[in-house]
Amino acid sequence: MAEPDSNDNPQSSAQVARAVARLILTGVWREGTTLPREIELASRFDVSRASIREALSLLKAKGLIASKQKAGTHVRARFDWNMLDEELLNWTLSALPTQEFAKQIMEVRRIVEPEACAICAVRGTDEDFARIERAYRGMDAAGMDRVAYAEPDLQFHRGILIATGNDFLIAFGATVAAALRMSFNLSTTNPGAPRKSLPYHRAVLDEIWARNPDGARQAMHKLMDLTEQNIVSALSRQKKRDTEDESARGRRAR
Amino acid sequence: MAEPDSNDNPQSSAQVARAVARLILTGVWREGTTLPREIELASRFDVSRASIREALSLLKAKGLIASKQKAGTHVRARFDWNMLDEELLNWTLSALPTQEFAKQIMEVRRIVEPEACAICAVRGTDEDFARIERAYRGMDAAGMDRVAYAEPDLQFHRGILIATGNDFLIAFGATVAAALRMSFNLSTTNPGAPRKSLPYHRAVLDEIWARNPDGARQAMHKLMDLTEQNIVSALSRQKKRDTEDESARGRRAR
DNA sequence: GGAGAAGATATGTCTGACATAATAATTCTT
DNA sequence: AAGAATTATTATGTCAGACATATCTTCTCC
Structure with a gap:
């Protein structure tokens, strides 16, 4: 982050x-x-x-x-353009955080992360799992504090990617980081939203510990569903607010 | 390329x-x-x-x-490290083209390309499809010419990614390009191997034209199987040859 | 012994110059 | 007059030497 x-x-x-x-x-x-x-x-x-x-x-x-x-x-x-570059992603994010961008980034996450999760469940070491567990504990400890929640959240997802041992999947962490930063920026309008994802993370972690690839894939898929839902609704809220501001400014101008 | x-x-x-x-x-x-x-x-x-x-x-x-x-x-x-960067991939490829690297790159391709293919079948325009078709014709026209075959092969895979309209999937084209270059470099020991993939490409294309996402996904999956098989066997052949050279040099040194 | 000040040093920035290569203009040839 | 060969132009590429800035080290003082 x-x-x-x-x-x-x-x-x-x-x-x-x-x-x-x-x-x-x-x-x-x-x-x-x-x-x-x-x-x-x-x-x-x-x-x-x-x-x-x-x-x-x-x-x-x-x-x-x-x-x-x-x-x-x-x-x-x-x-x-090397859109999978972390800096470039952040620049894009702050230049034009559109709904389109959010859709695209969630689409790839949906493709990559559940599979990575399945691989992690099979191939990861106990050490890898412990690191993910630590990240989970960090999220839990953060409570309702959005800021404290963000860092271990990233470590959780990154930990899964690292556990695959695949350099390409690991490099995909940059994209995940950008996605999480986007959610973080958006969560100002709904501070409780991130916290809701905690039990979904727990479910993913349990399946990993059980070394159950199919379960892990499915659990991660559900987490992706929730995340996408949060982002989309936050973006539409923001868009609505923006257009209201716009019309207010329009009225004032007259 | x-x-x-x-x-x-x-x-x-x-x-x-x-x-x-x-x-x-x-x-x-x-x-x-x-x-x-x-x-x-x-x-x-x-x-x-x-x-x-x-x-x-x-x-x-x-x-x-x-x-x-x-x-x-x-x-x-x-x-x-931004391993999904095209230049970095090429450097890695020419610095240490190991079996491990090949496995990793094929693992991500397996994850990404079939899904991209399914999305392409749903979302792609006829214009997108025509571009992929042109690439296929180029491959067909190349016959047994490895060099002429390589470029349209890349265009085929890239065309599918572009048709998804997802910037992240499009950026994944760099990774695909690196993978194809690796196969190309390896195909010297078995010049006919690339050509064998032609009917598999045709199958993918047919499913796309039919706008059948599940079929497209499956067809691309089979193509990935074949490609991985080719690369792995080529690498083991090369490894064998290298060790033979090694021992030959060892004998000479004595 | 710990806090703060002074010095050393590697990256960051500036200036101005020349080298190189690709384009545009010109000249020469047919 | 059309085309080929040559020269001129120009924007990037490289070089050299200098100073600015930040940080680590060392020294000093309390």
């Missing part, structure tokens, strides 16, 4: 990277667009060309852009 | 990035290791500090390393 997604990174190249990423993610600079020259970017963001280059190199690594000498730097096609 | 993984990137910073990544991936610089100072790296790789910084910033973006002022740059924990 690291830190809340505020601008807590003092490094200026990182800030530039984030700003440019935002421009791309929100579609201001569309796919195929050639972006301004490095010198222009430098003067626009009021940093040196070196910092710009460092920022761009970050975005290059994430597949957002590509550059060729003389030709310039352009925004790559959408499906070259 | 882009290009074969030879050293075709003239950019020196990219070369350094690759070299350092290799050192990390092969475990020469383990997790937690603090790597040499930027100046030392610069003199070791015989490039300027700026290029070193650019290389490191690439690796930072992929989660391999992290730096703090004064403290230095260190190798991050393995599960922070």
Whole structure:
């Protein structure tokens, strides 16, 4: 979970990277667009060309852009973007936390996590299970405290992925982290919602301890159902609130 | 598929990035290791500090390393590595193409692709299907030509992922690409093997056209079975050959 | 012995310059 | 006049050296 997604990174190249990423993610600079020259970017963001280059190199690594000498730097096609990268996910999350995004992220979680859970039940070591158990205890101990609940929640899901011993499933933890952060941000409107998932986590854990892959898969599936439901309803609540604010502002403007 | 993984990137910073990544991936610089100072790296790789910084910033973006002022740059924990990144996958592939890696990559493909295929059958547009059909025709036209077969093969699988309209599943295409490249590299010992998958692809495509999610899932599952079988047997053949070379070299040394 | 101050050091940033490669413009040839 | 070859242009790639900043270490003082 690291830190809340505020601008807590003092490094200026990182800030530039984030700003440019935002421009791309929100579609201001569309796919195929050639972006301004490095010198222009430098003067626009009021940093040196070196910092710009460092920022761009970050975005290059994430597949957002590509550059060729003389030709310039352009925004790559959408499906070259490395959307499973944690930073990129967080940027997307804070740039456009839409219902569409929530649906997509829950769709993959539904595909991956139940299977990972089944594998975990078969292949995980007792040590792995103990780590997941500790995470569960942390969630339980957090009570109604949303903030304290978030970290062990992530550790729970991550623990299952780690127990599979599959590097690709482990890397999927970044996506899970983004999803959980999204739920966390949304849970302000309904602080009790996360806590409701506790017994579902317990059920998953019991099936794992029993080394029952089918049960584990099913239990995780139910947890996914609940999570998706929470996110969708929170998003529609938020959307409703936003449109109310919008109309209020509209009235005031008249 | 882009290009074969030879050293075709003239950019020196990219070369350094690759070299350092290799050192990390092969475990020469383990997790937690603090790597040499930027100046030392610069003199070791015989490039300027700026290029070193650019290389490191690439690796930072992929989660391999992290730096703090004064403290230095260190190798991050393995599960922070963004293993689903295409470049990182290719580096891993050329650094240590082990049986373990093959197993892992096929395990995720098995989890993701059949489900993606089912979603594709439901949600894909006729236009999406036509693109997949074109890819299939390309595979068919390639005949026994391994090289010509590879590209449309990737397009086939990628087309299914794209048709889901889910950005996360689309991003999974990088992993599929790495897997296919691995099969391609291995198919030298059995050039006919890829061609055998053609009817299985046809079966998948038919189920998709019929908009039959369950059938599509099952057909893709069978294709995954075949692919895994091919890879595993090719790897064991290669391993056998390697050990034979090894012992031959041993005899010669005596 | 512990708290605070001073120094050392590795990363972060800046400046300005030149190298390189791809494009655009120009010249030369047929 | 059309096309091929050559030159000019230009944006990224690389280099060098300097200073800023943050953090770890060491030293000093109470």
